[in-house]
Amino acid sequence: MGTSGDSNGFRRWHEAAGEEIIPSTDVRIVTSDGQSITAHSSVLASGSPVLERMLDRQCRSRNSERVIHILGVSHDAVLAFVRFLYSSSMTALASREAEEAMAAHGVALLALAHAYRVPWLKRGCEAGMAARLRAADVVDVLKVAALCDAPRLRHRCMKLVAKEFAAVQQSEGWRFVQKHDPGLELEILQFLEEEEQRARRWRRGQANQQTYQMLNEAMECLHQIFIKGNKDSSTSSSPTCQRLQLLVHHYATCDRKLTPGGCTHCKRTRELFRLHSSLCTDHPCRVPLCKHFKLKIKRDEKLDQTWRLLVKKVATAKVMATLARRKRPELVQRSWLRYGGRRR
Numbered sequence: 597m598g599t600s601g602d603s604n605g606f607r608r609w610h611e612a613a614g615e616e617i618i619p620s621t622d623v624r625i626v627t628s629d630g631q632s633i634t635a636h637s638s639v640l641a642s643g644s645p646v647l648e649r650m651l652d653r654q655c656r657s658r659n660s661e662r663v664i665h666i667l668g669v670s671h672d673a674v675l676a677f678v679r680f681l682y683s684s685s686m687t688a689l690a691s692r693e694a695e696e697a698m699a700a701h702g703v704a705l706l707a708l709a710h711a712y713r714v715p716w717l718k719r720g721c722e723a724g725m726a727a728r729l730r731a732a733d734v735v736d737v738l739k740v741a742a743l744c745d746a747p748r749l750r751h752r753c754m755k756l757v758a759k760e761f762a763a764v765q766q767s768e769g770w771r772f773v774q775k776h777d778p779g780l781e782l783e784i785l786q787f788l789e790e791e792e793q794r795a796r797r798w799r800r801g802q803a804n805q806q807t808y809q810m811l812n813e814a815m816e817c818l819h820q821i822f823i824k825g826n827k828d829s830s831t832s833s834s835p836t837c838q839r840l841q842l843l844v845h846h847y848a849t850c851d852r853k854l855t856p857g858g859c860t861h862c863k864r865t866r867e868l869f870r871l872h873s874s875l876c877t878d879h880p881c882r883v884p885l886c887k888h889f890k891l892k893i894k895r896d897e898k899l900d901q902t903w904r905l906l907v908k909k910v911a912t913a914k915v916m917a918t919l920a921r922r923k924r925p926e927l928v929q930r931s932w933l934r935y936g937g938r939r940r
Contacts, residue, residue, distance in 0.1 A: 623651065623662040625678065627671040635678055637662060643681035644712040666708070673704035680705070680717050689720040698724035703740050710744035718746070726752040731760040735769030739780065757784055758791045808913040811871065814840050815910065818872050822882045840868070847884075874907045875914070 621634040641648035647664065654662045666674050676697040680688060688694055698705065698721065706721035708714075725737060726749050734756050741750040757764050764770050773781050817837040821844060843865045847853060853862035866885065873881075873889035881887065 623664060625674060626663060626665045627674045628667045628669065629671050631671045633671075633675055633678055635682075639682055639684075640664075640678075643684050644714050646712040669704040669708065670701070673701035673708070676701050677705055677708045677712075677717075681714070685716075689717075689724070694720075695724070699728065702728065703737070706740060706744050706746065706749075710746070718744070719748075722746050722749040725749055729753065729756050731756065731763035732767050733769060734764060735767060735773055735780075738784075739769075739777075742780075754784070754787045758788055761788065804909070805913070808909045809917070810836055811868075811906075811910045812913040812917060813837070814868055815872055815875060815914070817841075818868065818883055822884070843868070871907065871910065874903075875911060 621636055623635050623637040623640060625633040625635060627633070637651045641651050650664055651662060666677075679697075680694070689698075702721060702725045706718065706725060709718035709721055722741075729737060729752060734753050738750060738753040738757070740746075741753060773784075813834065813836045817834070817840045820837070821841065843861060846859075847862050847865040850859050850862050852859040853866075869883060869885040870889045872883050873886045874893065876883065876886055876890070878886075
């Protein structure tokens with residue numbers, strides 16, 4: 597195994613680009629253009645199990661010189677890869693030199709880290725490339741992520757494709773995929789469809805949540821109108837309370853609420869009364885028809901599952917609204933005790 601002094605010496609030699617302080621090396625790495633990089637076999641073996649096996653085979657063959665061929669990428673990319681092996685730490689990825697190497701040779705470094713099984717460098721390459729993704733080259737990076745088994749980078753690529761698909765469609769990579777890689781094109785289109793479905797579900801959930809909050813507000817308004825009195829409720833500026841007061845007034849004066857077919861507004865008001873009775877725990881209760889609907893619920897235990905779910909959601913919205921109102925004063929009090937109280 598190489599010593600830390602050997603590693604530091606190798607690093608200083610590459611930074612100085614000179615030969616006056618070259619440490620003793622015992623392996624030569626040949627790149628695609630025929631250039632060579634001298635290194636220490638112990639450092640390479642400790643950094644990569646693949647390189648370790650290659651060096652072991654050469655050691656058993658008793659060759660006078662150990663030579664490793666790393667082809668398919670540029671000499672500078674191989675040199676950056678070897679430098680990372682000498683650092684052998686995630687902290688090395690935070691340096692300015694590492695960022696420059698990632699910017700210049702990110703794809704090659706990811707391929708080398710995958711091929712030679714250097715997991716910490718592979719994770720760093722995934723993160724670095726994900727931070728530099730652009731719509732113009734995201735399809736090319738996506739193909740590299742698939743070849744190098746980089747799921748985190750692949751997911752980031754897919755997210756960017758979904759976000760900026762109009763720009764991705766103008767790229768050369770997308771046109772190449774349409775002509776020569778129908779499998780990847782289908783995978784991207786399926787992901788876009790899944791993203792759209794998730795977005796629709798989220799929007800539908802948000803709309804439902806707003807509905808439950810409005811119904812909970814309506815239940816609170818009913819409590820103000822019939823239990824606290826109309827005088828208290830008239831001061832409310834909430835649009836929901838104002839509309840509910842109009843509905844209640846209309847229900848009290850409407851002549852069609854009991855006729856066949858009935859009145860649409862009266863039907864809506866009766867449903868609100870029914871919802872109130874499903875949530876009400878007061879005995880007795882002043883809200884109209886509350887006792888009537890409570891008795892009806894007792895007689896008919898098999899309520900509609902949709903109605904049961906609605907009652908449950910509105911009850912949950914009530915709890916959440918109560919917690920939200922209680923949380924703010926507590927936070928203000930804690931902040932005052934932490935900062936204002938200490939100053940005094």
